[in-house]
Each structure stands twice: as structure tokens, then as C-alpha cells.
Amino acid sequence: MSCCKVPVLIEAQVEMVSANELENKSLFRQEEDATQTKEASLMEQGSLSTSFPQHTPKAPKNSVLNSIKIVIFCNKLNLLLPFGPLAILVHYMIDSKGWVFLLTLVGITPLAERLGYATEQLACYTGPTVGGLLNATFGNVTELIISIFALKNGMIRVVQLTLLGSILSNMLLVLGCAFFCGGLVFYQKDQVFDKGIATVNSGLLLMAVMGILFPAVLHYTHSEVHAGSSELALSRFSSCIMLIAYAAYLFFQLKSQSNSYSPLDEESNQNEETSAEDEDPEISKWEAIIWLSILTAWVSLLSGYLVDAIEGASVSWNIPIAFISTILLPIVGNAAEHAGAIMFAMKDKLDLSLGVAIGSSIQISMFAVPFCVVIGWMMGQQMDLNFQLFETAMLFITVIVVAFFLQEGSSNYFKGLMLILCYLIVAASFFVHEDPHQDGI
Amino acid sequence: MRSQIYFMFSNFFKSMGWCKVPGFMQAHVEMGLVDEVELKSLLEQETDSPQTKAASLMEQGSLREHRAKAPRNSVIQSFKIVILSNKLNLLLPFGPLAILVHYLIDNKGWFFLLSLVGITPLAERLGYATEQLACYTGSTVGGLLNATFGNVIELIISIIALKNGMIRVVQLTLLGSILSNLLLVLGCAFFCGGLVFSRKDQVFEKGNAVVSSGMLLLAVMGLLFPTVLHYTHSEVHAGSSELALSRFISCIMLVAYAAYLFFQLKSQPSFYTEETNQNKEMSEGDEVPEISKWEAIVWLTILTAWVSILSGYLVDAIEGASVSWKIPISFISVILLPIVGNAAEHAGAIMFAMKDKLHLSLGVAIGSSIQISMFAVPFCVVIGWMMGAQMDLNFQLFETATLFITVIVVAFFLQEGTSNYFKGLMLILCYLVVAASFFVHEDPHQDDI
Numbered sequence: 001m002s003c004c005k006v007p008v009l010i011e012a013q014v015e016m017v018s019a020n021e022l023e024n025k026s027l028f029r030q031e032e033d034a035t036q037t038k039e040a041s042l043m044e045q046g047s048l049s050t051s052f053p054q055h056t057p058k059a060p061k062n063s064v065l066n067s068i069k070i071v072i073f074c075n076k077l078n079l080l081l082p083f084g085p086l087a088i089l090v091h092y093m094i095d096s097k098g099w100v101f102l103l104t105l106v107g108i109t110p111l112a113e114r115l116g117y118a119t120e121q122l123a124c125y126t127g128p129t130v131g132g133l134l135n136a137t138f139g140n141v142t143e144l145i146i147s148i149f150a151l152k153n154g155m156i157r158v159v160q161l162t163l164l165g166s167i168l169s170n171m172l173l174v175l176g177c178a179f180f181c182g183g184l185v186f187y188q189k190d191q192v193f194d195k196g197i198a199t200v201n202s203g204l205l206l207m208a209v210m211g212i213l214f215p216a217v218l219h220y221t222h223s224e225v226h227a228g229s230s231e232l233a234l235s236r237f238s239s240c241i242m243l244i245a246y247a248a249y250l251f252f253q254l255k256s257q258s259n260s261y262s263p264l265d266e267e268s269n270q271n272e273e274t275s276a277e278d279e280d281p282e283i284s285k286w287e288a289i290i291w292l293s294i295l296t297a298w299v300s301l302l303s304g305y306l307v308d309a310i311e312g313a314s315v316s317w318n319i320p321i322a323f324i325s326t327i328l329l330p331i332v333g334n335a336a337e338h339a340g341a342i343m344f345a346m347k348d349k350l351d352l353s354l355g356v357a358i359g360s361s362i363q364i365s366m367f368a369v370p371f372c373v374v375i376g377w378m379m380g381q382q383m384d385l386n387f388q389l390f391e392t393a394m395l396f397i398t399v400i401v402v403a404f405f406l407q408e409g410s411s412n413y414f415k416g417l418m419l420i421l422c423y424l425i426v427a428a429s430f431f432v433h434e435d436p437h438q439d440g441i
Numbered sequence: 442m443r444s445q446i447y448f449m450f451s452n453f454f455k456s457m458g459w460c461k462v463p464g465f466m467q468a469h470v471e472m473g474l475v476d477e478v479e480l481k482s483l484l485e486q487e488t489d490s491p492q493t494k495a496a497s498l499m500e501q502g503s504l505r506e507h508r509a510k511a512p513r514n515s516v517i518q519s520f521k522i523v524i525l526s527n528k529l530n531l532l533l534p535f536g537p538l539a540i541l542v543h544y545l546i547d548n549k550g551w552f553f554l555l556s557l558v559g560i561t562p563l564a565e566r567l568g569y570a571t572e573q574l575a576c577y578t579g580s581t582v583g584g585l586l587n588a589t590f591g592n593v594i595e596l597i598i599s600i601i602a603l604k605n606g607m608i609r610v611v612q613l614t615l616l617g618s619i620l621s622n623l624l625l626v627l628g629c630a631f632f633c634g635g636l637v638f639s640r641k642d643q644v645f646e647k648g649n650a651v652v653s654s655g656m657l658l659l660a661v662m663g664l665l666f667p668t669v670l671h672y673t674h675s676e677v678h679a680g681s682s683e684l685a686l687s688r689f690i691s692c693i694m695l696v697a698y699a700a701y702l703f704f705q706l707k708s709q710p711s712f713y714t715e716e717t718n719q720n721k722e723m724s725e726g727d728e729v730p731e732i733s734k735w736e737a738i739v740w741l742t743i744l745t746a747w748v749s750i751l752s753g754y755l756v757d758a759i760e761g762a763s764v765s766w767k768i769p770i771s772f773i774s775v776i777l778l779p780i781v782g783n784a785a786e787h788a789g790a791i792m793f794a795m796k797d798k799l800h801l802s803l804g805v806a807i808g809s810s811i812q813i814s815m816f817a818v819p820f821c822v823v824i825g826w827m828m829g830a831q832m833d834l835n836f837q838l839f840e841t842a843t844l845f846i847t848v849i850v851v852a853f854f855l856q857e858g859t860s861n862y863f864k865g866l867m868l869i870l871c872y873l874v875v876a877a878s879f880f881v882h883e884d885p886h887q888d889d890i
Binding site: 388389390393394397398400401404405407408410412413414415417418421422424425426428429431432433434 | 683685
């Protein structure tokens with residue numbers, strides 16, 4: 001981490017992956033890991049530095065076998081990997097969409113985590129700016145890929161609901177669990193976080209809601225100039241503006257990096273104590289790029305089957321598609337971030353938890369959603385920002401509630417419990433909500 | 442005369458001291474006694490002295506004791522203490538008068554008015570009885586008692602209306618109670634307090650206010666989703682979906698309220714010590730409550746029964762009153778009923794603000810709103826569920842929108858942690874706007890009775 005110099009806010013996601021790794025390593029098998037890390041570090045013996053930050057990472061030259069071992073085998077979560085091919089087999093052999101959906105979901109879960117790992121490794125080589133950008137883009141790449149596939153199939157509603165569900169899940173469930181678990185561990189005091197950053201993030205979320213709200217209201221007051229095409233044009237324009245806002249946000253974060261460098265040093269000091277690991281990346285730059293491509297291709301493949309199976313699963317399990325898209329998919333997609341945020345909170349690093357949860361929400365609402373609209377524009381798909389009244393109202397209330405909770409700059413288990421209960425209410429509402437605007441497939 | 446005031450003051454402060462009721466709920470309890478004190482100091486005092494002297498004679502030996510000595514009052518004594526020692530109780534005879542009118546004259550309007558007047562003192566007496574009982578039961582149960590009985594009048598009126606199938610009246614009454622507490626009571630408190638202390642801004646504890654606002658937002662969320670579900674016509678099973686959703690949300694809200702009480706009781710200590718230190722200076726009287734534990738329970742039961750009877754007649758008369766006075770039922774339910782039901786809390790909150798104890802005012806006003814929105818409303822849904830009445834959380838679009846805006850405005854006003862007369866005036870004017878809106882609002886979803 002220390003040698004990568006990635007921005008604090010985005011550091012969260014990067015740290016989380018390596019923390020995950022650390023956690024996983026410490027919790028699970030260690031014999032396997034020891035050999036690989038020892039091998040890797042042997043090669044970097046000469047460049048092991050006690051003083052950091054390092055300025056030129058030494059690229060370890062791993063053989064193909066080593067590389068596979070490091071990336072694939074040193075994480076217990078990867079036991080779920082075989083579910084991927086299994087799902088594809090099932091897809092062709094049995095006609096039960098429900099099973100295909102379930103297996104694909106399970107198969108994608110470890111890939112999200114590995115993608116994060118590969119991104120973080122690559123970020124070590126590319127310097128802070130590009131590293132931050134990489135993280136910002138690839139942080140939610142699973143949802144992005146699923147959305148683009150659904151877009152290609154013309155399942156616009158699924159795209160909207162999946163992205164919406166991801167925002168809601170990050171803001172309520174992930175944040176609530178983090179506050180709750182952190183509050184339980186430190187129940188004698190209120191945990192504090194940086195109020196300034198939280199306020200900026202809340203402002204961005206509100207701006208995203210504004211962007212999503214206006215096309216919906218325009219549609220529902222039947223007051224468009226050219227009925228039907230107006231809101232599409234408005235959506236595309238708003239999307240461009242939101243992308244610009246997101247770019248400005250990244251720029252602002254990276255520039256004001258230097259101010260938050262002092263807490264960063266503090267973090268690095270702590271890391272130095274806790275991590276007996278080496279400070280160099282484990283795989284070389286080209287390995288990282290190759291793995292990134294392989295993992296992305298693999299996720300795309302599985303997502304294709306996943307998206308195909310959504311309708312079938314909804315029918316065979318008797319659950320509304322809205323519920324599957326909004327609640328089930330994002331919970332799986334965010335599993336890794338979820339665990340990371342909770343761990344950070346329990347270590348009293350609430351700023352990082354916030355960075356993961358709220359940062360992810362901002363990424364989706366200010367980047368993924370407009371990006372999908374633009375991609376749809378290029379594909380010729382009629383994806384717009386009109387998320388329909390029910391969903392838009394939900395998002396609006398949720399953002400207001402969360403922005404309000406973040407205002408104070410402190411958290412305790414009660415606030416976490418409130419957020420989790422809010423999420424239960426949202427989930428229950430979607431369970432009885434039948435989407436009247438189903439895509440015809 | 443002065444000693445009387447100090448005696449009552451010390452009595453209540455000391456009883457507060459070792460009753461150990463949670464800070465924010467203390468407001469309700471304290472208010473009951475402060476009402477008494479204020480009324481005594483403002484109105485007649487001769488009638489009071491023999492009773493209080495008699496009561497204190499019995500407790501002479503128990504000065505500065507820490508366990509509650511239960512005074513053994515005779516029935517007459519008890520009656521005198523509870524009924525006659527409060528000038529407000531002069532309104533009590535209006536109750537039976539209302540019932541007489543109900544059977545003699547056929548004018549629903551008059552009957553409604555008299556019932557309203559008859560119920561007003563009962564609210565205050567119920568608060569007093571609850572506070573007395575709380576002295577015996579310890580802090581936890583005492584706090585719970587306060588939390589439940591604080592708005593028992595609205596609860597009773599609602600349950601009776603539910604039994605009659607007047608679901609809309611229930612929703613509107615509870616909604617009106619929330620609005621009245623948030624805007625009118627709070628606004629008056631801020632305004633009057635601000636006028637008395639016109640030179641500075643009064644401050645209150647921001648932490649509590651923010652948590653309370655969060656709870657209110659949660660309640661609004663719970664009310665909003667079934668409404669939006671209904672109005673986007675997007676239910677899976679039209680009609681029964683939102684009922685199922687409402688019931689599920691009600692259970693969640695009750696869980697949240699229980700967690701809120703737990704959280705408040707756990708994070709009590711700092712607030713409580715501050716109060717007792719202040720108390721020690723002013724108290725000279727005894728520390729025991731005025732009536733024994735069983736007396737308190739008996740009086741609580743009697744008063745509750747009396748309120749139920751009057752409420753029964755009241756609910757029956759709503760429609761008739763609306764017709765004879767030419768006012769929409771929604772206006773009566775949302776504006777008139779809650780103003781009366783909250784009269785005692787209203788007076789208490791204003792008095793606290795004028796004594797620069799703004800956190801107690803907030804405790805009364807916001808605490809009452811939370812009680813209603815997070816406890817009374819879901820509780821009524823659950824009771825309706827058991828009764829088979831189709832009460833849900835869909836308060837219809839107009840009312841839900843009003844509640845949403847109100848909560849946002851109030852949450853915003855509370856953010857800063859200070860108040861002045863201007864903020865109070867703003868809140869009162871907001872309430873006038875809300876009242877005016879309901880005056881011209883015809884509810885398209887009337888219950889058939």
C-alpha cells in the first residue's frame with residue numbers, strides 16, 4: 001500500500017483487498033501462502049526496504065505456475081471458482097434456470113475479489129493518478145459488466161434495477177453493518193469519521209439523485225415537449241454532466257490528496273506494524289494486466305449466462321424480477337466490499353469503511369449509471385434515467401436519510417441498526433412490488 | 442405560599458432524583474408535576490395546603506431517605522390529592538355533562554365540544570399517576586411506563602376508532618398528533634423561550650436531537666413506502682400487498698422503537714447526574730411520592746377507564762360534529778383533536794423553554810412525536826391486524842407528503858442545536874400553513890360508518 005501512493009478515499013478499496021487477503025491468510029490455510037510469498041520475497045530480497053514509500057517497485061518475475069498459484073490458490077474464497085464452469089455445464093445440460101442463476105451468482109463472487117486484487121497490484125506500477133483512476137473504474141466492474149450485457153439484450157429495466165439496488169445496498173446495508181459491528185465492538189464511545197468528506201460525498205449523492213429524479217418527474221407530469229424522446233434526450237445530457245462531475249470529483253480527490261497525507265502516513269505506520277508482508281507487489285506489471293484481462297473475460301462470460309437466467313429464475317422461484325435485480329444481485333456483487341467495510345469498522349478505521357461504502361455508491365450513481373446511458377446511446381438502446389416513480393422515490397428518501405445520518409460525523413451501533421432496518425424496509429417494499437414496466441424478452 | 446412552591450418543587454425534583462427515569466422521558470414526568478406547581482402558584486392555594494400538609498405530616502420522618510416510603514392515604518385523602526389538588530380538574534365535570542347532553546339533546550356538535558373539554562384534564566392526571574407509579578418501579582420500567590402512557594389518550598381514541606372501523610380517523614388523528622407535536626408544540630416552546638431570553642440563543646443537546654430526527658425520518662420512510670407502492674399501482678397483489686408490507690414494516694418499526702428505548706436507557710448517565718446536582722440546591726422537602734404504589738395503579742386504571750368511556754362518545758360524535766359545524770372530518774381529526782390531546786404537553790414544553798431547559802421541551806415535543814410515529818402507529822396496525830381491521834400504513838398521498846416535508850423542515854431546524862424566537866415563529870407559521878391545507882382538503886377516502 002505504502003509504495004503505491006493511491007488516494008486516501010480510493011485507498012479504502014485497495015487496502016480492503018489486501019486486508020481481505022491478510023484476513024483470509026490469517027484465517028485460512030497459511031502453509032500454501034507461506035511458500036509463495038517466501039518465494040516472491042526471496043526474489044526481492046535485495047530490494048526489501050525498511051524505509052518507505054518506495055519510488056520504483058521491483059517487478060518480480062514469476063513463472064506462469066507461480067503466478068497462477070499466487071493469484072488463484074492463495075485465497076480461500078477461490079474455492080468457489082469451480083462454480084463458474086459448473087454453472088455453464090448446468091446451463092447446457094439441465095433446463096432449470098433457477099439453478100443456473102444460483103450457481104452463476106456463486107461463481108462470480110470470488111471473481112469480484114480477485115479483480116480487486118489484480119487492480120491493486122497493477123496500481124502499484126502505474127503511480128497514484130492512474131492507479132486511482134483504475135480503482136475508480138474497476139471498483140464495481142462486476143456490476144458494470146452485468147449491466148452492459150443486459151443492455152445488449154435490451155433488458156433496460158434490469159440494468160436500472162441492478163444499479164439502483166447496488167446503490168441502495170451500499171448506502172444502507174454495507175454502511176449499516178459497518179456502523180453496527182463497529183459500534184458493538186466499541187460500544188463505550190461513539191466512533192468518529194471525517195465529517196468534511198462525508199458531507200462532500202452526501203452532496204454528490206444528492207446530485208446523482210437530482211439527475212435521476214428530473215427525468216422521472218418530467219415523465220410523470222406528462223409535461224415533455226416531445227413526448228417520449230424528450231426524457232431520453234434529457235437523460236443523455238444529464239449523463240454527460242454527471243460524468244463530468246465524476247471526473248471533477250476524482251480530480252478534486254487526487255489533488256487534495258496531499259492534505260490528507262498525514263492520516264495516510266499514520267495508516268502506513270500502522271500497516272508497517274501489522275504487516276509482516278513485503279512492500280512490493282506480488283506479480284509483475286504484465287502479469288497483472290494479463291490477469292486483469294483474463295478475469296474480466298471470465299466475469300463477462302459468466303455474466304452473460306447470469307443475465308439470461310434472470311427471468312427463468314424469477315419464474316421458477318416465484319419472486320418478482322425487481323426483487324432479484326435490486327436486492328439479490330447487488331448483495332452478491334458487493335459481498336467482498338461488505339466484508340471489508342465491516343472489518344475496517346471493527347478496527348476503528350471508520351473513514352475507510354465510509355470510503356468503501358459511500359465511495360462505491362458514488363461510483364455507481366455518478367459513473368456506472370451515466371456510463372450505461374452513454375453506452376446505450378452508442379448501441380442504440382433506449383436507456384434513460386427515468387427509473388420509474390417507485391424506485392426514484394425510494395432512492396430519494398434513502399439518500400436523504402443517509403445524508404442526514406452522516407451529517408453528525410459520529411456513529412454508534414444504534415445508527416447502524418437503523419440503517420439495516422431501513423434496508424429491510426426497502427427490501428420488503430421491493431418484494432411486494434411488481435414492476436409494471438417489464439422488458440419484453 | 443413560597444414554601445408551598447418550594448415544597449412541591451423539591452418534592453418533584455427529589456422524586457425525579459431517585460426515580461432515575463431517563464433524561465428525555467423525564468420531561469414527561471417532570472412536566473406533570475411542574476404543571477401542578479405552576480397552577481398552584483398561579484391560582485388558588487388555600488384548598489391545597491391542608492392536603493399537602495396532611496400528606497407531609499405522614500412522611501415527616503422520611504426526610505432525605507432513598508427508598509420510596511409509600512404514604513398510606515385514606516380514600517378521601519387520595520381522592521383529594523389526585524382530583525382536587527389541580528385547578529385544571531374543574532373541567533372534569535364536563536365529562537359527565539357531555540354524556541348527559543348526548544342522551545338528552547341530539548346536537549352532536551355540542552356533545553363533541555363538551556367531550557373534548559372533559560378529556561383535557563384527564564390527560565394531565567394520567568401523566569401525574571404515571572409519574573407517581575414510576576417512582577416505585579425503578580428507572581427502566583418507569584421509563585417504559587412513560588414511553589407507553591405518554592400518549593395513551595391518542596392510543597385509546599385510535600383503538601376505539603379502529604374497533605368502529607374508522608381507519609381513516611385513526612390515521613388522521615395520529616398524523617395530526619405528530620404534526621402538532623413537531624410544529625406547534627416545538628414552535629411555541631422555541632418562541633416563548635426565545636422571547637424570555639431574547640438576548641441569546643438557547644442551546645440544546647445536538648446529539649439527542651440528531652438521533653431523534655433520524656428516528657423520525659425512519660418513521661417517515663416506513664409510512665412513505667406503502668403509500669408510494671399504492672400510488673404507482675405497482676403491487677404484486679393489488680390491495681393485499683401493501684397491507685402485508687404495512688404489517689411487516691410495523692413490526693420493524695416496533696423493533697426499532699424498542700432498540701431506541703434500549704439505547705436511550707443505556708446512554709443515560711451523563712444527563713442524569715447533571716439534574717441531581719441542580720436538585721440538591723433547591724430541595725428541602727421530603728422525597729417521597731404523594732400516593733402509594735397501589736393507589737397509583739388504581740388511579741391509573743380509573744382514569745384510563747374514564748378516558749375510554751369519554752373517547753367512545755367522542756369518536757361517535759366526530760361525524761355529526763363535522764356535519765353540524767360544516768368542517769371537514771380530516772380537519773377535526775388532524776388539527777382539533779390533537780391540539781386538545783396534547784394540551785398538557787404543550788403547556789409543559791412552553792414552561793420548560795421559559796426556564797431555559799430547552800432539552801426538556803425537546804424531550805416532550807420530539808419524544809412524543811417519536812412515540813406516536815414509531816410506537817402508536819405501528820401498534821395500531823398490529824392491533825388492527827389482530828382485530829381483522831384493514832389498517833395499513835398508506836396514509837394517502839396528501840397526508841404522507843405533508844408529513845415528509847414537515848419532518849425534513851423540523852430535522853433541518855434542529856440540526857444547529859440552538860433556538861431563538863424566530864425559529865419558533867417559523868415553526869408556528871408552518872403549522873398554520875398545514876392547518877389551512879387540511880381545512881380545504883376533502884378526504885376522498887372517507888370511512889363509511
